[in-house]
Amino acid sequence: MRVSFNWLQEYVDIDVSPAALAGSLTLAGLAVEGMEEPGKGIEKVYTGKILKIDTHPNADKLVICQVALGGEEQTQIVTGATNVRQGQVVPVAIVGAKLAGGLTIKKAKLRGMESRGMLCSGAELGLDPDILPEDQQHGIMILPADTPVGLDVKPLIGLDDVIMELELTPNRGDCMSMLGVAREVAALLKKPLKMPVIQLSEIPPGPEDNVRVDIDDADLCRRYVARLLKNVKIGPSPAWMQQRLRAAGVRPISNVVDVTNYVMMEMGQPMHAFDYNKLKDGHIIVRRAVTGETIVSLDKAERKLAPDMLVITDPGGPVAVAGVMGGLESEVTEDTTAVLLESAYFKPVSVRRTSRDLGLRSESSSRFEKGIDLTGCLRAADRAAALLAQMGAAETVALVVDNYPEPAVEKTVLLRPDRVNWLLDTNLTTAEIGQLLTRLHFTVQEDSSGLLVHVPGYRPDISIEVDLIEEVARLYGYNRVKNTLPTGVITQGARTYAQRLALNIKDFLAGSGFKEVITYSFINTRVFDRLGLPEENPFRNVVKLQNPLSEEQAVMRTLLFPGLLEVLQRNSNRRVKDGAVFELGRVFYPREGELLPEEVQMLAVAVTGSTQGSWNARPVSMDFYYLKGCLETLLAYLGVKDVAYRPAADIRGFHPGRTAIVQAGDVELGVIGELHPDVQENYELSQRVTVLELNFHRLIHVSGTPKKYQPLPKFPGVERDLAVVVRKDIPAQEIIDKIYQAGGAILRDVQVFDIYHGEQFAPDQHSMAFALKFQAADRTLTDEEVAIKTDGIMEALQRDFGAILRK
Amino acid sequence: MQEKLKNILYEAQQELSQADNLEELNDIRVRYLGKKGQLTGVLRGMGALSAGERPIIGQLANEVRSQIEDILELRTAEIKEKRKIVQLESERIDVTLPGTSSMMGRRHPLSIVQEEIEEIFLGMGYTIEEGPEIETDFYNFEALNLPKDHPARDMQDSFYINPEVLLRTQTSPVQVRTMERTAPGLPVRIIAPGRVYRRDDDATHSPMFNQVEGLVVDRRVTLADLKGTLQVFVEKMFGPATKTRFRTSFFPFTEPSAEVDISCVMCGGQGCRVCSHSGWLEILGCGMVHPRVLEVSGYNPEEVTGFAFGMGIERITMLKYGIDDLRLLFENDLRFLAQF
Numbered sequence A: 001m002r003v004s005f006n007w008l009q010e011y012v013d014i015d016v017s018p019a020a021l022a023g024s025l026t027l028a029g030l031a032v033e034g035m036e037e038p039g040k041g042i043e044k045v046y047t048g049k050i051l052k053i054d055t056h057p058n059a060d061k062l063v064i065c066q067v068a069l070g071g072e073e074q075t076q077i078v079t080g081a082t083n084v085r086q087g088q089v090v091p092v093a094i095v096g097a098k099l100a101g102g103l104t105i106k107k108a109k110l111r112g113m114e115s116r117g118m119l120c121s122g123a124e125l126g127l128d129p130d131i132l133p134e135d136q137q138h139g140i141m142i143l144p145a146d147t148p149v150g151l152d153v154k155p156l157i158g159l160d161d162v163i164m165e166l167e168l169t170p171n172r173g174d175c176m177s178m179l180g181v182a183r184e185v186a187a188l189l190k191k192p193l194k195m196p197v198i199q200l201s202e203i204p205p206g207p208e209d210n211v212r213v214d215i216d217d218a219d220l221c222r223r224y225v226a227r228l229l230k231n232v233k234i235g236p237s238p239a240w241m242q243q244r245l246r247a248a249g250v251r252p253i254s255n256v257v258d259v260t261n262y263v264m265m266e267m268g269q270p271m272h273a274f275d276y277n278k279l280k281d282g283h284i285i286v287r288r289a290v291t292g293e294t295i296v297s298l299d300k301a302e303r304k305l306a307p308d309m310l311v312i313t314d315p316g317g318p319v320a321v322a323g324v325m326g327g328l329e330s331e332v333t334e335d336t337t338a339v340l341l342e343s344a345y346f347k348p349v350s351v352r353r354t355s356r357d358l359g360l361r362s363e364s365s366s367r368f369e370k371g372i373d374l375t376g377c378l379r380a381a382d383r384a385a386a387l388l389a390q391m392g393a394a395e396t397v398a399l400v401v402d403n404y405p406e407p408a409v410e411k412t413v414l415l416r417p418d419r420v421n422w423l424l425d426t427n428l429t430t431a432e433i434g435q436l437l438t439r440l441h442f443t444v445q446e447d448s449s450g451l452l453v454h455v456p457g458y459r460p461d462i463s464i465e466v467d468l469i470e471e472v473a474r475l476y477g478y479n480r481v482k483n484t485l486p487t488g489v490i491t492q493g494a495r496t497y498a499q500r501l502a503l504n505i506k507d508f509l510a511g512s513g514f515k516e517v518i519t520y521s522f523i524n525t526r527v528f529d530r531l532g533l534p535e536e537n538p539f540r541n542v543v544k545l546q547n548p549l550s551e552e553q554a555v556m557r558t559l560l561f562p563g564l565l566e567v568l569q570r571n572s573n574r575r576v577k578d579g580a581v582f583e584l585g586r587v588f589y590p591r592e593g594e595l596l597p598e599e600v601q602m603l604a605v606a607v608t609g610s611t612q613g614s615w616n617a618r619p620v621s622m623d624f625y626y627l628k629g630c631l632e633t634l635l636a637y638l639g640v641k642d643v644a645y646r647p648a649a650d651i652r653g654f655h656p657g658r659t660a661i662v663q664a665g666d667v668e669l670g671v672i673g674e675l676h677p678d679v680q681e682n683y684e685l686s687q688r689v690t691v692l693e694l695n696f697h698r699l700i701h702v703s704g705t706p707k708k709y710q711p712l713p714k715f716p717g718v719e720r721d722l723a724v725v726v727r728k729d730i731p732a733q734e735i736i737d738k739i740y741q742a743g744g745a746i747l748r749d750v751q752v753f754d755i756y757h758g759e760q761f762a763p764d765q766h767s768m769a770f771a772l773k774f775q776a777a778d779r780t781l782t783d784e785e786v787a788i789k790t791d792g793i794m795e796a797l798q799r800d801f802g803a804i805l806r807k
Numbered sequence B: 001m002q003e004k005l006k007n008i009l010y011e012a013q014q015e016l017s018q019a020d021n022l023e024e025l026n027d028i029r030v031r032y033l034g035k036k037g038q039l040t041g042v043l044r045g046m047g048a049l050s051a052g053e054r055p056i057i058g059q060l061a062n063e064v065r066s067q068i069e070d071i072l073e074l075r076t077a078e079i080k081e082k083r084k085i086v087q088l089e090s091e092r093i094d095v096t097l098p099g100t101s102s103m104m105g106r107r108h109p110l111s112i113v114q115e116e117i118e119e120i121f122l123g124m125g126y127t128i129e130e131g132p133e134i135e136t137d138f139y140n141f142e143a144l145n146l147p148k149d150h151p152a153r154d155m156q157d158s159f160y161i162n163p164e165v166l167l168r169t170q171t172s173p174v175q176v177r178t179m180e181r182t183a184p185g186l187p188v189r190i191i192a193p194g195r196v197y198r199r200d201d202d203a204t205h206s207p208m209f210n211q212v213e214g215l216v217v218d219r220r221v222t223l224a225d226l227k228g229t230l231q232v233f234v235e236k237m238f239g240p241a242t243k244t245r246f247r248t249s250f251f252p253f254t255e256p257s258a259e260v261d262i263s264c265v266m267c268g269g270q271g272c273r274v275c276s277h278s279g280w281l282e283i284l285g286c287g288m289v290h291p292r293v294l295e296v297s298g299y300n301p302e303e304v305t306g307f308a309f310g311m312g313i314e315r316i317t318m319l320k321y322g323i324d325d326l327r328l329l330f331e332n333d334l335r336f337l338a339q340f
């Protein structure tokens, strides 16, 4: 909402600066988002009269104007404008003038002819051409012919104004009007509000004059006022009105249209003017549209109407879409001689739906949507009629229909002062509260139970006690309310175990070189194609968005790691080829027979390329074993026991020989594996990628095995290395398990420290070297004891795996 | 003999002072003090002395021995010290060379800031509540006093799964769920962080973003309590010099409602591009819980009151780190993420 400071002065005597007023309004809930000074920087532009226009001797496209500037002063100006005529009054920038955009006018010679100044267009004076009358959007701005010559042009065309741009909250539809804002200003500045005086003089209707209004759908139209105007003379509206409309951002069109817009801007009541003679029988019927009905709206587009849309019709069919836009057929034109003014109340929801469905938003619909003053319709119609009469554009006929099936019942809300003081922690007296509300134009009555507050019709947002408490609070000043902290029972603020674990994991991974990413929860189903998932794959069973913004964000993810692949891809395209990233986030699985899907928090990690390396350290390839190492450390850190990695050759999207299911006991935590080369290619990644995706809920479940102190060993341990030649296809874990089994209680630790493929072995064989550590809690082990165990281990490996001791 | 001993001492002293390594010192020790050394040789010849001379010469020989030993010790220490100095000198490295690199991991800035916000409220006795990101219409809207025809519910604002289910547009449904679970128990003191979704995608809106909302319900919670709480939050988050102001606003689920501005963290309130030259930055919305919301959640609004607030983590993160483009937060450029 654009609010002209000058216009506002008509209703309130403002004795503070525009900036100070903007500050007060902002705190009171009418946020001033911007201040505009249209005339800023413009100097020395005066009204001038064109006395004579001569052709330019050296140029076809230029003319030479002699311009009177008041008194004896006269100047010669060369212009290329084509709309100048002798006798016109126009804005003249004299030598030394400054125009919008910083242009300074100097004496000049144009094709050999001296030019001392410039005739100005609206744009050169900083006016938006879109809100100038059509004939002035191009060329020089033409001022009314009776404008005195030699005056500073700025106040004449509203360039001495300050425009405040208000950002209104949806509850304050009442402030989508100058009077609404003025009411707030008056309350804030403790000034009286000066209401416009409406003086109507009516002429009796003629025998042929007939106005009838039927409201068929009173649920969507609570009131319809129709007022007849005759002897209409269409022409431009007066300069002062054009100026105000321009300040409000509305383009002046003609006196009748301008007045309807002016009244809407002033009082917040949208209005429509029909060419009375084009309405059949002067008969208005307000009803829902019928299937198949259409209307050609003012913007010359044919609109299909749906049965839930409210339309204004005459016996011949729709003439307007209620509250949204008028029809072309009954439009006021230059030939209009009689006008039927509409001032109605349409139900907000209906207007909002209709304007949304038609894709038509207008100044009118945006006001109806927020709810206008049901009690003000007739007054607005009278105001418009009076204004038109005042400017000699029409005569008001004593023929007005006010179809108001169920007049508004005045709302009265009880306000208990102790409730105010409770909620605001203030010590306001009943009288003080009453005064605050009175300043806001509520009528207040004291009663034994508190204050009975009568709510004016333009405040549909006030319906219960707290609404009034907010009114009290905002006028009293939120910033005058104390700052305290809640008292009462002390509560302990603490993270739950799962919340703490989530943070620990993030910190652990960040500390281990991984970067946390946050990717969208919605994905493109193409992801599943990229992963090569067949149609029946359960991950393709997704929660779909009904109205996604694009295919890219069409369904909720069922897997986390594809998001990480996209991150790696994007970085790779930006020439960051190595990456180690993770995300902790939710995936969504539809649930049969349930309203809401299942949401599961997952942890995904992805690595590609190698670590950075430095002058003294080689880069380390971030491959399967790299990620597995990180995972092992993480799981150990989280206290997860009995972790096993089960080779998994058949997980779609993964390398069949480099993928494992991660288990803790019999709980399946997730999967770790290298991407299938096809998938890697689908993501256009140049290096191998290893990913990990774990179910966070299950991880919580198996984590945090209670830790118990183990006494430190008192007796020295014995270390032995054991190298065996064994078939390559025997999983290391099986060999390690066997070693533990054969080593018995005194075998404390087994580490693989070397794997060697050499020509001396058969192609399907390799050498594995283990470091074994024996230790007993109660004695120093003898060499014999250890030798018996290592022999036993070797024997078991030989028996079960055909392993041969490597000497 | 006396003469001889004095000579031995003199020569030993000379040799010791000239020796410059431990091996030489050892040679000298063997030569003078060893089993076959000079001093031993002299002592061996003591048998030829008279009984009167023997103790005198014996004492003198001991003195010579101990003097040589003292000098030996001293010289050993000196040479060791010298050696150490030489060794240390030879071991000098270029300490300005970069250290062995380790990979740089980082938390996402949004995740860092979220934790920071959480810590502030945990310190004030709040617990952290979570809820579904896909919500029912009831919890996301209806229970929050957003009836079916409220403008905020238009299709263009929310992502729907079906007419009854949508991606939550705020974390407020968590408030309702928590109250329902707790009512009529008191007090409720929670924050609800999480992802939320709105159907908006441009330079300043992301279709997915993160919020932290807070809720306190108790017997006597006031607007002053809300103001004080947020003042504490702002000071902890943005520094003690940060000023706050409360502006009247509108949210369907609170009344009275307010928006909170802080003095611009970029210009200190002088006015700059970031604050549109106003000196203020809007950072959160808040208000006293609407009686209808309390009622729907199982509380009697005549007996208990509450306050609620909500903020976008993106906004606070951008202010904190001076990030000028929202999209950077979701692009996950590793060079961007490495900065936090």
Ligand SMILES: [Zn+2]
Pocket (backbone or CB within 6 Å): B264, B265, B266, B267, B268, B269, B270, B271, B272, B273, B274, B275, B276, B277, B279, B280
């Ligand atoms: Zn600033």
